[in-house]
Amino acid sequence: NAGVTQTPKFQVLKTGQSMTLQCAQDMNHNSMYWYRQDPGMGLRLIYYSASEGTTDKGEVPNGYNVSRLNKREFSLRLESAAPSQTSVYFCASLAGEAFFGQGTRLTVV
Amino acid sequence: AQSVTQLDSQVPVFEEAPVELRCNYSSSVSVYLFWYVQYPNQGLQLLLKYLSGSTLVESINGFEAEFNKSQTSFHLRKPSVHISDTAEYFCAGTSGTYKYIFGTGTRLKVLA
Numbered sequence: 001n002a003g004v005t006q007t008p009k010f011q012v013l014k015t016g017q018s019m020t021l022q023c024a025q026d027m028n029h030n031s032m033y034w035y036r037q038d039p040g041m042g043l044r045l046i047y048y049s050a051s052e053g054t055t056d057k058g059e060v061p062n063g064y065n066v067s068r069l070n071k072r073e074f075s076l077r078l079e080s081a082a083p084s085q086t087s088v089y090f091c092a093s094l095a096g097e098a099f100f101g102q103g104t105r106l107t108v109v
Numbered sequence: 110a111q112s113v114t115q116l117d118s119q120v121p122v123f124e125e126a127p128v129e130l131r132c133n134y135s136s137s138v139s140v141y142l143f144w145y146v147q148y149p150n151q152g153l154q155l156l157l158k159y160l161s162g163s164t165l166v167e168s169i170n171g172f173e174a175e176f177n178k179s180q181t182s183f184h185l186r187k188p189s190v191h192i193s194d195t196a197e198y199f200c201a202g203t204s205g206t207y208k209y210i211f212g213t214g215t216r217l218k219v220l221a
Contacts, residue, residue: 004152042214099155103150103151
């Protein structure tokens, strides 16, 4: 049972570089989410997708873009990374409760 | 505005003592409430959930939470904690829309 799979697990970027965080779920859920987790701030919603082909902004969307190309996959892109985007990123899919991936620890130097 | 508030950022407690982790929610997120647990360097796992019905919900490892509509609370309790319960605990809620709101987390530290 894979559940929600995120790649990569760790990444170091230089300021200004771009990258895409990948997320895939095999539970046939419609809703998928991207959160960032920072000390003392809990999880903050970046973007979410209620269904295939739709995306909406969450609390902290600036500096990010997302793509929901199919029901399984929901990617998060940083076009020009900034040190403020150093964080742990979690993907989740929802069906009543949330199922989380193991996280991507991103450091921007 | 929708919000979920966890009043304590850290809770130290001795092993075998009882613990309560507090969570309050705004009325706009009162429909479904959850507690998640996060062990170091891992993702979040569902601990228990309230969707409807009985206001007291239990997990398989001895935690329980009570939905209290009049006090807009969903506090998490365990009568006797173990070292292995050391983790960060998140309260979350949703009003049935697609926005799932988390509290800022409470670090439970169980001391020997």
